[in-house]
Amino acid sequence: MKYFFCLLGITFSSFAFSQTAENIIIVTTDGFRWQEVFKGMDSAIANNKKFNQNDSANIFKKYWADDVRERRKKLMPFLWSMIEQNGQIYGNRDLGNKVDNANLYWFSYPGYNEIFTGYPDTAVNSNKYPPNPHTNVLEYLNTLPMYNNKVAAFGAWDAFNRILNEERSKIPVYAGFDKTGGSNPSPVEKLRNDMLEDSYKPFGDEEGLDVFTQYAALDYLQTKKPKIIYISYGETDEWAHSGQYRDYLNAANRVDKWVHDIWDFIQNDPAYKNKTALFFTVDHGRGDEKKEEWTSHNKDIKGSYQIWFAAMGTGIKAKGEVKTPQQLYQKQFAQTIAGLLGQEFKAAHPIGERIDLNK
Numbered sequence: 001m002k003y004f005f006c007l008l009g010i011t012f013s014s015f016a017f018s019q020t021a022e023n024i025i026i027v028t029t030d031g032f033r034w035q036e037v038f039k040g041m042d043s044a045i046a047n048n049k050k051f052n053q054n055d056s057a058n059i060f061k062k063y064w065a066d067d068v069r070e071r072r073k074k075l076m077p078f079l080w081s082m083i084e085q086n087g088q089i090y091g092n093r094d095l096g097n098k099v100d101n102a103n104l105y106w107f108s109y110p111g112y113n114e115i116f117t118g119y120p121d122t123a124v125n126s127n128k129y130p131p132n133p134h135t136n137v138l139e140y141l142n143t144l145p146m147y148n149n150k151v152a153a154f155g156a157w158d159a160f161n162r163i164l165n166e167e168r169s170k171i172p173v174y175a176g177f178d179k180t181g182g183s184n185p186s187p188v189e190k191l192r193n194d195m196l197e198d199s200y201k202p203f204g205d206e207e208g209l210d211v212f213t214q215y216a217a218l219d220y221l222q223t224k225k226p227k228i229i230y231i232s233y234g235e236t237d238e239w240a241h242s243g244q245y246r247d248y249l250n251a252a253n254r255v256d257k258w259v260h261d262i263w264d265f266i267q268n269d270p271a272y273k274n275k276t277a278l279f280f281t282v283d284h285g286r287g288d289e290k291k292e293e294w295t296s297h298n299k300d301i302k303g304s305y306q307i308w309f310a311a312m313g314t315g316i317k318a319k320g321e322v323k324t325p326q327q328l329y330q331k332q333f334a335q336t337i338a339g340l341l342g343q344e345f346k347a348a349h350p351i352g353e354r355i356d357l358n359k
């Protein structure tokens with residue numbers, strides 16, 4: 001966009017680059033630590049017999065390198081190539097770049113509420129919390145004519161039906177074992193629905209395996225062309241709670257691959273190419289390895305409020321890993337997401353301030 005200023009009789013023209021995205025893809029991978037994002041596999045956890053699933057040779061071969069930059073890229077190759085080169089990555093606390101939960105609880109429902117409402121309400125204090133009373137940014141955007149009926153959410157965990165208040169918000173939320181395609185599923189949707197139903201269910205009836213979320217979301221992108229889509233993966237958190245470090249790393253590595261797959265589709269489809277932003281983050285952190293607390297997270301687990309985020313695409317300047325000391329909060333994400341689309345999120349509750357990713 002081109003701005004003209006007339007000041008003291010002199011005309012200046014400035015070519016400020018303030019392009020905004022028409023579409024946005026929001027991705028979360030539950031409880032994945034900033035420590036692995038920025039430092040790759042942790043050798044102390046990987047060597048610990050309690051956590052390595054008797055297979056440290058495998059994870060060392062796959063994910064280890066002495067150099068930290070090389071190591072983190074082995075775990076998340078898309079993040080540390082395409083996103084690093086073209087976007088921004090926040091939350092490396094070793095450099096003083098801090099991103100925190102503003103909520104006091106450091107677990108999932110309060111974290112996702114904070115991401116999407118921008119309001120870390122202290123009343124939202126349980127994963128069993130009823131349908132969210134607060135308006136979320138996806139719901140707000142869906143009320144605007146240009147996004148109406150062009151918003152969808154996919155989550156491995158069934159709580160998203162409550163977190164995003166599907167009934168009130170009118171956004172289709174495909175969560176847990178929800179089927180896609182309604183009463184008239186396409187052959188792809190029917191196959192995915194049948195496989196989901198017949199799949200191994202290590203997390204019980206509340207959460208499916210991430211692969212089903214990924215395939216449902218990618219198929220929806222390809223066939224329904226939403227302007228705003230949210231995709232929530234859950235396995236990183238589940239395997240960490242089980243103390244299965246190999247599975248935790250492999251889950252994160254798959255998420256990185258799936259974000260890559262989504263971005264490849266985006267950049268090869270005229271509906272999305274060069275007019276789409278990606279926002280990638282997490283609901284909460286986890287404890288640290290020294291006390292073996294990496295498996296857990298809540299207000300009694302030190303450091304589990306520490307999170308990270310990354311963004312790339314239209315309207316986002318290429319800065320790579322952000323190395324300047326600063327303090328950001330998860331409650332700023334909702335307004336940041338709206339801002340990437342050139343919109344201002346309005347709701348009846350306080351909303352955290354937008355982070356300007358265009359500078």
Ligand SMILES: [Zn+2]
Pocket residue numbers: 031107108237238241297
């Ligand atoms: Zn958890």
